[in-house]
Amino acid sequence: MSETKHNTKGPIISIRQMNKYYGDFHALTDINLEISIGERMVICGPSGSGKSTLIRCLNRLEAHQSGSVNVNGVELHQRMKDIDKVRSEVGMVFQHFNLFPHMTVLENCTAGPMWVNKVPPEDAHNIAMKYLERVNIPEQADKYPAQLSGGQQQRVAIARSLCMHPKVMLFDEPTSALDPEMVSEVLDTMTDLAQSGMTMIVVTHEMGFAKKVADRVVFMDEGRIVESNEPIAFFENPQSDRTKKFLSQVLVH
Amino acid sequence: MIQDTVTEDIIMRKPKFIAFLFTTIFICFFIFDPSQSIVGHLLEPALGDPEKSGFYGRCVTASMSAVLLVLNLLAISWIPNFRLQVITVWLQLLILFLSFFYSFDLSFEFIRSKIWFMVTQGIFTTLYVSAISIVIASFIAIIGAVAKMSSNGFAYAIASFYTSFFRGLPLLMQVYLIYLGFPQIGYVIDAVPAGIIALSLCYGAYMTEIFRAGIMSIDHGQWEGSRALGFKFGLIMRKIILPQSIPLIIPPTGNQFIAMLKDSSLVSVIGVWELMFLARTLGNKTFNHMEMLITAAMLYWMMTMVLELIQSRIERKYKKQQSR
Ligand SMILES: Nc1ncnc2c1ncn2[C@@H]1O[C@H](COP(=O)(O)OP(=O)(O)O)[C@@H](O)[C@H]1O
Ligand SMILES: [Mg+2]
Numbered sequence: 001m002s003e004t005k006h007n008t009k010g011p012i013i014s015i016r017q018m019n020k021y022y023g024d025f026h027a028l029t030d031i032n033l034e035i036s037i038g039e040r041m042v043i044c045g046p047s048g049s050g051k052s053t054l055i056r057c058l059n060r061l062e063a064h065q066s067g068s069v070n071v072n073g074v075e076l077h078q079r080m081k082d083i084d085k086v087r088s089e090v091g092m093v094f095q096h097f098n099l100f101p102h103m104t105v106l107e108n109c110t111a112g113p114m115w116v117n118k119v120p121p122e123d124a125h126n127i128a129m130k131y132l133e134r135v136n137i138p139e140q141a142d143k144y145p146a147q148l149s150g151g152q153q154q155r156v157a158i159a160r161s162l163c164m165h166p167k168v169m170l171f172d173e174p175t176s177a178l179d180p181e182m183v184s185e186v187l188d189t190m191t192d193l194a195q196s197g198m199t200m201i202v203v204t205h206e207m208g209f210a211k212k213v214a215d216r217v218v219f220m221d222e223g224r225i226v227e228s229n230e231p232i233a234f235f236e237n238p239q240s241d242r243t244k245k246f247l248s249q250v251l252v253h
Numbered sequence: 254m255i256q257d258t259v260t261e262d263i264i265m266r267k268p269k270f271i272a273f274l275f276t277t278i279f280i281c282f283f284i285f286d287p288s289q290s291i292v293g294h295l296l297e298p299a300l301g302d303p304e305k306s307g308f309y310g311r312c313v314t315a316s317m318s319a320v321l322l323v324l325n326l327l328a329i330s331w332i333p334n335f336r337l338q339v340i341t342v343w344l345q346l347l348i349l350f351l352s353f354f355y356s357f358d359l360s361f362e363f364i365r366s367k368i369w370f371m372v373t374q375g376i377f378t379t380l381y382v383s384a385i386s387i388v389i390a391s392f393i394a395i396i397g398a399v400a401k402m403s404s405n406g407f408a409y410a411i412a413s414f415y416t417s418f419f420r421g422l423p424l425l426m427q428v429y430l431i432y433l434g435f436p437q438i439g440y441v442i443d444a445v446p447a448g449i450i451a452l453s454l455c456y457g458a459y460m461t462e463i464f465r466a467g468i469m470s471i472d473h474g475q476w477e478g479s480r481a482l483g484f485k486f487g488l489i490m491r492k493i494i495l496p497q498s499i500p501l502i503i504p505p506t507g508n509q510f511i512a513m514l515k516d517s518s519l520v521s522v523i524g525v526w527e528l529m530f531l532a533r534t535l536g537n538k539t540f541n542h543m544e545m546l547i548t549a550a551m552l553y554w555m556m557t558m559v560l561e562l563i564q565s566r567i568e569r570k571y572k573k574q575q576s577r
Contacts, residue, residue, distance in 0.1 A: 061477055088483030098478030102496050112482040115492070164482060 011070075012037045012168055012199055013058060018067035020053055020223075027053045028223045031067070035168070035201060040194050042210040042231075043203045045220035046246060051203040054220070055170045058201070059090045072167055088116050091161030091169040095177050097153045099145040105132070105156050106141040112164045124163075131159040135189050151182030155189050168199040175206060205250055211235060219243045265330035275323050282315035292318050354547050363541045364548050371535070371545075375528035376552060382445065382527060383517050386452035387510045391464075393457030398464035399490070412461065419458035425519050427451045432523045448520030456513055463505045467498035500571035507564035511557050518553075528552060 011034040020028035028050050035041055043051050056062040057069055060076050060083055069076045074086050100108050109128035113119040119127065132138045135155040137148075145153050154174055161169060171190065175183040187209050194200055194213045204210070210217050210231055217234040219227040219242075227234070227243045235251075238244045264270050287293060288310040293300070296317065300310045325345070332338045400412035419427065431454075432447040442450075471494050479489040518529030528549050536545035 059481055061480060084483040084485055086483075087481055090481075092477075092481035094474060094478065094481075096474055098472075098474040098481075100475065100478070100493055100497075111492070112484075115488055116483045160482070 010037065011035060012072055013201075014068075014070045015057075016068045016070075018057065018064050018069055020050075020057060020062065020064045026223060028057070028064070031225060033218070033225065033228075035199065037167075037199055038197055039215050040200045040213050041202070041216045041218060042214040043201065043218045043220060044205060044207070044210065044246070044250070045226075049220045050223040051220055052172050053223075055092075055172055055201055055203055058170060059087050059092060061092075084116065088112070088164050089167045091164060091166035093154070093157050093161055093169065093171045093174050095173040097145070097150075097157045097177075099153055099157055099160070101145050104142050104144055105137070105148070108145070108156060109160050109163045112160065117164065127163050128159070131162040132156070134162070134192075135159045136185075149182060150178045151185045154178065154182075154186045158186075158189055158193070162193075168201065169193070171200065171202040171204065173203050173205070175204065207235070207247075207250055219246065221246070263330055265327055271323060271327070274326070275319055278322055279315055279319040282318045283311060286311050287314045287318050290314070292321075357543050357547075359544050359547065360541055363539065364544050367535050367545065368548060371528065371531050371548060371552065374526055375531040375549070376556065378445075378525060378527040379514060379517050380556070382448055382452065382520065382525065383510065383514045386449050386456060386517070387506070387513060389449070389453035390456040390460050390509075390513075391506070393453060394460035394464040395495070397457060397461030398468055401461060401465055402468065416458040416461050419455050424451065424455050424516055425522065427455055428519055428523060444520070444523045444525045447523060448517070448525050451520065452513060452517060455516075456509055460506060460509055463502055463509070464498070467502040468494055470501055471497050500568075503567055503571060504564070507560070507567070511560050511564075514556060514560070515553055 013033075013035040015031050015033045018028060018031040019026070020031075031054060043054065045051055053062055057064050057076075058071060060069075063078060064076075071086055072089055074080070074082065076083070076086065080086075099105075100111070103111065106125070106128055109132060110121070110124040113124040113127055114121060129138055129141065132141055135158055137152055137155055137159075140148055140152060140156070145156065148156065158169075158174075174190070175186050178186065183206070187206060190200070190202070190209070191213055202209070202214075214231050216228060217231050218225055219234070219238075219240075221242050226240050227238065229239075234243075235247065238247055288300075292314045293310065296310075296314060300313060329338060329341055332341060397412045397416060400408040401416075403409060422430075428448060428451040431451045432442065432444065435442045435447070475493055475497065476489060479493050484493070517527055521527055521530035521533065524530065532545040532549035533542075536542040
């Protein structure tokens with residue numbers, strides 16, 4: 001089923017034999033992964049297993065030391081000239097939102113289009129309002145981030161990324177810093193986004209979201225990809241013992 | 254600081270403390286011997302000639318002074334209102350200082366004849382030299398801070414050498430080096446520009462650290478959020494990081510400006526007609542040194558108070574913005 005759920009137009013991101021070190025610490029080992037256009041991938045795994053590090057390598061917030069990372073046809077490496085272009089095409093949503101606190105919600109959303117894509121102010125305004133409506137908070141446009149709830153802030157962060165018209169969206173535990181009653185509003189927004197056909201890589205512990213939305217679930221442990229499968233097979237018939245142990249821990253509640 | 258909701262006992266209500274205070278003050282007065290002072294003269298009817306009252310007179314005047322001081326402190330402690338308390342203490346200290354100056358037997362006539370010139374010429378020069386210097390120093394500080402945080406060895410070396418050198422030399426020496434040193438390599442430089450250069454370079458070195466701390470204190474999530482959108486370094490700095498560090502940079506920069514206002518008196522040595530220069534030269538001809546020095550001191554103090562007021566206004570404005 002999942003093989004037909006996304007159209008296989010070829011990979012937008014491909015990672016080959018990638019290794020990442022923090023000093024002597026081997027954070028990622030021999031990562032091989034391809035994400036096709038329109039695919040929704042969920043990455044899970046215990047804390048410290050390298051999930052954040054992996055997706056941060058995809059827009060080069062972190063540098064990898066060997067192997068290759070190819071995003072939208074561009075090879076990421078230390079001396080590349082057009083990293084800002086790659087980054088502007090890869091949206092990223094963080095655990096702690098990282099909104100700009102000195103700018104209004106609207107300014108947060110217009111900044112990227114205006115400053116990077118050189119969109120005229122009126123057009124940037126229209127784009128921003130379109131996506132703020134999409135995440136259901138157009139009425140908060142003139143407030144400052146600190147005046148919003150966590151769930152609203154995270155939705156602004158999603159809108160801010162969408163304003164750049166990204167080809168792929170990365171989410172790093174987008175609901176982990178939220179109060180429980182706000183988790184669903186953010187997950188709903190993300191589900192909505194997935195249904196619109198956005199290519200998404202989501203690091204999360206929300207297994208319900210994974211079952212419902214993902215085309216593929218990747219399980220990581222100690223810097224390696226341990227298992228990768230479509231959701232039904234992943235949850236009902238996990239192959240490795242580590243996956244089984246992890247699932248028994250996250251699924252009990 | 255957050256005030257606790259429970260206040261401790263007022264220390265001036267404790268007899269033990271009052272006794273201790275009295276004893277300490279008495280000993281101090283006794284050592285300094287107030288029998289020749291105003292108190293001694295006021296007590297002349299009782300003690301006789303202060304010159305001859307000797308040990309007895311010393312004891313009486315010292316204890317009288319101590320009693321007066323302790324009574325005054327007690328009275329202050331009974332004022333119920335914080336503001337009123339502050340105002341009273343300020344006024345008392347001010348009167349004390351003024352009477353100290355008054356005892357110099359100053360020629361107020363002379364001060365009156367010169368003060369207008371000191372204000373228009375001296376304060377004006379002091380203010381504009383300081384203002385230009387603090388602006389240039391701020392620019393130097395931003396560049397210095399960025400260079401000190403960069404991974405470029407050359408930039409780091411230049412910046413750290415610069416801060417080390419200009420923080421390591423007395424400002425007076427820097428003023429001389431620039432004023433007298435530049436002509437050595439063929440550039441004759443006027444006194445005012447030389448003073449501005451010296452002040453800018455010196456304060457830029459100190460403020461580099463202030464700016465660096467301000468920039469470092471911004472959460473690294475702000476960098477990641479901006480980079481993930483594709484912002485370049487200069488843009489992140491100008492639009493995201495610096496605007497957020499300004500509330501942290503302003504208070505110490507205000508302090509630097511106030512310090513600079515007074516350090517600008519050092520450029521008087523190369524003949525810039527700022528406040529200190531005028532104070533020295535105007536007093537020289539007629540030997541009214543004290544008059545001019547005290548007038549200049551009061552003017553410096555007043556300028557500082559005005560600046561402190563402005564600074565606290567700006568700080569309050571940014572605090573309001575932050576708590577939005
Ligand atoms: N900047 C860093 N410097 C050194 N070690 C790091 C750094 N960031 C992450 N690590 C280490 O790399 C490992 C993976 O971290 P991370 O990718 O954040 O894990 P996860 O997101 O799966 O919880 C952890 O052991 C962590 O301590
Ligand atoms: Mg993480």
